Amino acid sequence: MYQTSSKSQGFTIIELLITLAVAAILLSLAAPSFRDIIKNNRLVTQVNLIAAGLNFARSEAIKRSISVTLCKSDDQVTCSGNWQDGWLLFEDIDGDGTVDAGDTIIRVGAGQSSGVTLVFPGKNRVTYNANGFAVGFNSTFKVCDDRGFTYGKGLVVSNTGRVRTAQSADIVSCS
Numbered sequence: 001m002y003q004t005s006s007k008s009q010g011f012t013i014i015e016l017l018i019t020l021a022v023a024a025i026l027l028s029l030a031a032p033s034f035r036d037i038i039k040n041n042r043l044v045t046q047v048n049l050i051a052a053g054l055n056f057a058r059s060e061a062i063k064r065s066i067s068v069t070l071c072k073s074d075d076q077v078t079c080s081g082n083w084q085d086g087w088l089l090f091e092d093i094d095g096d097g098t099v100d101a102g103d104t105i106i107r108v109g110a111g112q113s114s115g116v117t118l119v120f121p122g123k124n125r126v127t128y129n130a131n132g133f134a135v136g137f138n139s140t141f142k143v144c145d146d147r148g149f150t151y152g153k154g155l156v157v158s159n160t161g162r163v164r165t166a167q168s169a170d171i172v173s174c175s
Contacts, residue, residue: 039145043153046112046143047165050087051155053109054126054163057089060106061128067095068106071125076108083120083141084112097125117144117174126157134161142166144174 011019053070061068073088074081078099087109093102112118119142120126126137138159144152152174154166 039147040151042116043143043145043151046116046118047141047153047155049109050118050141050143051163053087053089053107054155054157056107057126058128058132058134058161058163060089060091061130062132064091065130067092067127067129069095069097069125069127071097072120073108074111077105079125083118084116086111092127095127095129097127112143115145118142119144119175121175128161132161133159135159140166140170142171142174144171149174 057068057070068089069079069092070087070089071079072081072083072085073079074085076086076088079088079097088099088105089107089109090099091104091106092098094100099105120139121142123137123139126134128134134157136159137157139157141155141157142149142152143154149171150168152171154171156164156166156170158164
């Protein structure tokens with residue numbers, strides 16, 4: 001005589017439902033912070049793209065020994081529109097900030113992600129001279145989303161042409 005013992009090797013339906021309920025609660029708590037991480041990454045990406053464009057413009061101005069302009073462009077041919085629509089980088093032979101017949105377009109930047117705004121208050125362009133200076137164009141690029149300026153990122157362009165990341169005190173609005 002022998003006895004057979006049968007041990008269950010699985011979960012009961014109640015254990016499974018409790019586990020799923022706990023997982024759902026934890027996911028609902030994590031979702032809002034994950035959304036903020038995605039939005040912050042979008043802002044940082046846009047700041048990095050404009051910083052790369054500005055640094056490239058400065059290096060091209062020095063390399064080519066000629067004025068190079070980065071301007072807002074919605075059609076990627078002329079300096080027009082809004083900064084968030086895109087930008088244009090070109091040799092600016094006469095330094096007037098507009099694409100003329102003899103000017104060569106060097107690079108075009110795409111528009112911003114949806115829901116992201118890019119402003120450069122009071123400035124339609126940044127022109128670097130042959131020495132890499134951006135005299136008269138010192139201001140702050142501001143990148144914001146629907147959360148407002150408290151979450152905004154930015155870049156400060158100095159008269160010397162240097163680009164640095166803005167501090168929170170540099171971004172007091174998104175306009």
